[in-house]
Amino acid sequence: MSKPFHFYTEYNLPLLLGIKSSNIRNLLENIRTVPDASIYYHTHRFLQQHHFLVPEPPNDFAYWIRNVLNLTELGEATASINIASLNNINDVRQKLIKTIEDYSSKDSSQANCVKGTEFQFMSCKTFCLPLDCHAKDLNEFAEQLESISINTFYYHIFETQLRLGKNKNDFADWFETLGYHELAKRVSSLDPYTTTLNGLREDILTLIKTYGSKSIK
Amino acid sequence: MDQNQLNDYIPIVGLSVVHDLQVIAEKLNGKTIINVNSTAVGGGVAEILTRMIPLLNQLGVNAKWDVIKGNERFFNITKNFHNALHGVKVDFSQDDFDFFVHVNRENMKIMNFDADIFLIHDPQPVVLIEMKKVLGKHWAWRCHIDFTNPQMDLMEFLNQFIEQYEYAVFSAPAFSRKLSIPQALIAPSIDPFSDKNKELPKEQINSIVEGYGIDLSRPIVTQISRFDYLKDPVGVVKVYKLVKPYIDCQLVLAGGGATDDPEGMKVLEDVREAAGNDPDIHILFLPPSSDVEINALQRASTVILQKSLKEGFGLTVAEALWKEKPVIAGAVGGIPLQIKHQYSGILSYSIEGTAYYLKQLLHEPEYSRELGINGKQHIKENFLITRHIRDYMLLFLSLMNKEDIIYL
Structure with missing residues (x-):
């Protein structure tokens, strides 16, 4: 018999690094050197704080490049980095660096932003807490999924995959251990960066209904 | 002002938010936290502490609040500090700085320091950090002031105390500075049950x-x-x-x-x-x-x-x-x-x-x-008070846990 699924939740205490950028070159320099937790924070904070919106813009870098520096093309390129296809934070960092470098090779303008609108690098300390909430089977899982908080959802979808080094999100991983291979595959291939977290919750519930039958394991 | 019960917030923020507060609060079981500022009434700091301390107590966190004492000269100096930190040019004498330190040290003699964690609010009581050498324990400095354009001689004077804390806490990213200690961002909050925000017929x-x-x-x-x-x-x-x-x-x-x-x-x-x-x-x-x-x-x-x-x-x-x-x-x-x-x-x-x-x-x-x-x-x-309380509890836990990812 498979292990029950234990739900966790997470909270972040934002940290200020006292590092700021006022143009694209300086932003690039700082992206190269800030801690992993800072890259993670700036590419995921928006999702957690604005998860109720249509999920755009998906990261702080894209928002600042587009709305403060007014570099719409680079803003779009940064926003459309497919984080779902990347395995860890260093890959995200390298992709950001390459995207900005590619743009800078075509456009060397280094205009500074207006004073007071600099990009302020931040980071976070993450606290993971076990909840008194678990599921022994798919039915119980679906019931819990309907009521868990967005932070619990966030922990199992983003945190474990990008920061704790697993190659799939916690939900897909557990479905796999139960033998629901098709369900695991489909949940694993969902792109959590292009939907709201509540939309993603609905998608997973639909997939459980569709692929959660023993006959289509 | 009526004090609301924690459960009153459930219809607004949801059961899971209040439940998570309780889970986090359990991790502070047995710890005493003392907040220190310079006024018991009036001003944003007193307003938020008045609402927050009873809620922390309801969560089982032994949070207390103490106020430093000073005379008119002390508060004139600290008012000038406030203006100078906001970028207004003010001339300070060495005598002003010495008197400011002296009043803080007089407070050290009479205050009760029986706590595990000290959260010191704003510049007025910043010198209390000198007690860390005597007591050890955990200390954080909470700055509620806009620090974007401070007067540099004052900043240098204050930094000698600020950098002895384990954490500095600011309200907005733009207020952060290059400091040798970690800096946390804790934004202020509103209380949906306050007179300014409650539903009205x-x-x-x-x-x-x-x-x-x-x-x-x-x-x-x-x-x-x-x-x-x-x-x-x-x-x-x-x-x-x-x-x-x-x-x-x-x-x-x-x-x-x-x-x-x-x-x-x-x-x-x-x-x-x-x-x-x-x-x-x-x-x-x-x-x-x-x-x-x-x-x-x-x-x-x-x-x-x-x-x-x-x-x-x-x-x-x-x-x-x-x-x-x-x-x-x-x-x-x-x-x-x-x-x-x-x-x-x-x-x-x-x-x-x-x-x-x-x-x-x-x-x-x-x-x-x-x-x-x-x-x-x-x-x-x-930006509701429940998030504010959570952030403070996470700050207290951060003082006791140094890793980036912490399993509680």
């Missing part, structure tokens, strides 16, 4: 607003702020005058201010002069304790402006968004944390820009409604 709103001679049948554009040049009330009148020929709206400029503040009175005169005889401009100089009136004015408004030129955090924006109002605000201080342009409100940079967006919002009520809905949701998730 429609009849009460109408009665208050009509009492000021405001016509409820036409659009109402409001800025709530004290009469201060940095809030740009004259600019708001200019915005209104650019919009008025196209839309028959009314302007409400409402706020308080000390009658013995000569600058406040001068600003009020300037605003009255700019307004001229327009009967649709309502300038309301409100007495202290007008929280319910401010609440009603915000709730009756069609669009709310906060056209600040410089701002600390700008909680009036959070108050307006909490009431689902479309807000146009200057992109200064903590305002960009509360508004994402065209998602949860509008950020503007000029009188003309503000007028352009104001016309747009008055003409497009559906778009305005969307902004208001998103804005309220953003405040609910990020």
Whole structure:
């Protein structure tokens, strides 16, 4: 018999690094050197704080490049980095660096932003807490999924995959251990960066209904 | 002021948020936390501690609050500190600095330091960190002041104390500085049950607003702020005058201010002069304790402006968004944390820009409604007192856990 699924939740205490950028070159320099937790924070904070919106813009870098520096093309390129296809934070960092470098090779303008609108690098300390909430089977899982908080959802979808080094999100991983291979595959291939977290919750519930039958394991 | 019970917040923030607070609070079991500031009443720090300490106690966290004592000279010096940290040029003598340290040390002799964690608020009691050498324990310094342009000699003087703490805590990213200690961001919050934010019956709103001679049948554009040049009330009148020929709206400029503040009175005169005889401009100089009136004015408004030129955090924006109002605000201080342009409100940079967006919002009520809905949701998730309490508890836990990812 498979292990029950234990739900966790997470909270972040934002940290200020006292590092700021006022143009694209300086932003690039700082992206190269800030801690992993800072890259993670700036590419995921928006999702957690604005998860109720249509999920755009998906990261702080894209928002600042587009709305403060007014570099719409680079803003779009940064926003459309497919984080779902990347395995860890260093890959995200390298992709950001390459995207900005590619743009800078075509456009060397280094205009500074207006004073007071600099990009302020931040980071976070993450606290993971076990909840008194678990599921022994798919039915119980679906019931819990309907009521868990967005932070619990966030922990199992983003945190474990990008920061704790697993190659799939916690939900897909557990479905796999139960033998629901098709369900695991489909949940694993969902792109959590292009939907709201509540939309993603609905998608997973639909997939459980569709692929959660023993006959289509 | 009635103190709300933690469970009262469940219908607003959800059971899981309150439950998670309880889970986090358990991890502080057995720890005593002392907050120290310089005043028990008046001012934002006292206001938030008054509401927060009882809620922390309900969660089982043994949180206490103490106030340092000082004489008139001490508080004159610290008032000058406050101004100089906001960028006003002030000359300090070595004697001023020595007296400031002396008063802090006198407080050390009489205060009760029986705690595990000390959260020291603002510069006034910053020297208390000297007790760390005696007591050990955990110490964090909470700065509520806009630190974007501090006077450097004062900053150097304060840094010798600040950098002895384990953490410094600021309200907005722009306030952070290069320091040798970690810095946390803890934004302020609003309490949905305070007089300024609680739900009001429609009849009460109408009665208050009509009492000021405001016509409820036409659009109402409001800025709530004290009469201060940095809030740009004259600019708001200019915005209104650019919009008025196209839309028959009314302007409400409402706020308080000390009658013995000569600058406040001068600003009020300037605003009255700019307004001229327009009967649709309502300038309301409100007495202290007008929280319910401010609440009603915000709730009756069609669009709310906060056209600040410089701002600390700008909680009036959070108050307006909490009431689902479309807000146009200057992109200064903590305002960009509360508004994402065209998602949860509008950020503007000029009188003309503000007028352009104001016309747009008055003409497009559906778009305005969307902004208001998103804005309220953003405040609910990020700027209510429950989030503030959670962040403080996470800060306390951070003092005891140094890793980036902590399993509790």
